[in-house]
Amino acid sequence: MRSKMTYSTPASSSHSIHQSLSQLISILALLLLTTIPSTTNALASSNNSNKKLVGRVSAGPIDISALGCGTWSWGNRLLWDYDPSQDEEIYDAYKAVRDAGVTVFDTADSYGTLDLNGRAEILLGQFERRYLLEDATPGTETEGGVAGFINQFLPNPTPNRSQGQQVATKFAPYPWRVFRSSMVNSAKESLARLEQDKLALAQLHWSTANYQPFQERALWEGIADVYDEGLCEAIGVSNYGPLQLQKIA
Numbered sequence: 001m002r003s004k005m006t007y008s009t010p011a012s013s014s015h016s017i018h019q020s021l022s023q024l025i026s027i028l029a030l031l032l033l034t035t036i037p038s039t040t041n042a043l044a045s046s047n048n049s050n051k052k053l054v055g056r057v058s059a060g061p062i063d064i065s066a067l068g069c070g071t072w073s074w075g076n077r078l079l080w081d082y083d084p085s086q087d088e089e090i091y092d093a094y095k096a097v098r099d100a101g102v103t104v105f106d107t108a109d110s111y112g113t114l115d116l117n118g119r120a121e122i123l124l125g126q127f128e129r130r131y132l133l134e135d136a137t138p139g140t141e142t143e144g145g146v147a148g149f150i151n152q153f154l155p156n157p158t159p160n161r162s163q164g165q166q167v168a169t170k171f172a173p174y175p176w177r178v179f180r181s182s183m184v185n186s187a188k189e190s191l192a193r194l195e196q197d198k199l200a201l202a203q204l205h206w207s208t209a210n211y212q213p214f215q216e217r218a219l220w221e222g223i224a225d226v227y228d229e230g231l232c233e234a235i236g237v238s239n240y241g242p243l244q245l246q247k248i249a
Contacts, residue, residue, distance in 0.1 A: 054101035056163075062200060062233050064166055068104035069097050075112030075119025082116070087123065094127045103163045108170040108205055109190050118193050121169060125194035128165040166200035170238050171223070173208045178215050183222025187231040202232035206239040209247070220248055 055066045073080035074090060105124055112119030171177075171186040187202055204223050208215045227235045237248060 060234055062166070064200070065101055065103040065163070067102055068106055068168070069094075069102050071105060071107040071120040071124060072111055074107075074123050075116040077116065078113045082113075082119075090123065091127050091130065095131060098131055098165075101163070103166045104168055104200070105165065106168050106170075108172065109186055109193075110170075110172040110205065118190075121167075121190055121193040124165070124167060125196060129195070131165075167194060167196070168201035168203065168236075169199055170203040170205035172205045173212075173215060173219055175212065175215075177222075178218055180218045180222035180225055183219065184225050184229060184231070187226045187229075191231065198230070199232040201234050201236055202226045203236045203238045204240075207237070207241070207244040209244055216247075 056063055057066045073082060076082050107120045107124055109118055109121065111121070167190075169190050171183055171190075177183070177186070183202075183204075187199065191197065191199065202223060204219050208219065223235050223237075226232055237245070240248070
């Protein structure tokens with residue numbers, strides 16, 4: 001009698017092959033995840049193009065980004081527990097919003113506490129110079145190792161940095177700033193901290209009408225002088241209520 005022979009793949013061998021394939025897929029997926037453009041780059045473009053996520057709007061005499069970024073916490077130890085060791089992390093956030101098309105940064109000459117007074121303006125100037133330098137220096141943002149090798153084959157949009165930083169700073173009406181020249185000097189000091197030639201927007205930080213009314217006229221005339229001397233592209237006010245706005249108008 002001829003015996004009947006059958007052949008089959010052992011169940012254990014099939015399971016082993018399946019397990020190996022699953023592990024390989026997991027490894028490939030992990031490699032892809034580690035090399036997908038970061039949130040910073042994702043903010044910089046849409047559909048792998050240089051199209052900005054943040055548009056531009058007209059604000060009187062100047063053209064600005066439709067979204068701005070505040071800097072109140074930069075240098076403020078008292079309210080925000082700031083420490084200079086955080087500067088690198090702050091720069092990462094700055095780079096992310098700049099890549100997204102934001103150009104307007106709200107700040108003030110009083111942002112920062114005690115020995116760090118004016119720190120926000122200093123950081124804004126430093127961050128913009130670094131941001132532009134990284135854009136002009138090839139290879140400053142490339143990754144090394146396996147991630148760098150694989151990343152060169154993946155979509156990695158480069159942000160268009162043609163729109164420069166626009167600083168909208170505010171001058172505090174300190175009790176000793178009682179002359180119109182005080183505002184001009186404040187503007188020059190802010191520009192020195194920023195290491196820039198011109199502000200996008202110069203503003204009075206708040207009104208003194210309710211506690212030191214005689215100072216108001218000097219502040220109004222002083223902020224106008226800042227514009228007349230070519231230290232800013234536009235002027236404005238901050239924290240002014242309806243009554244104060246009617247007076248200054």
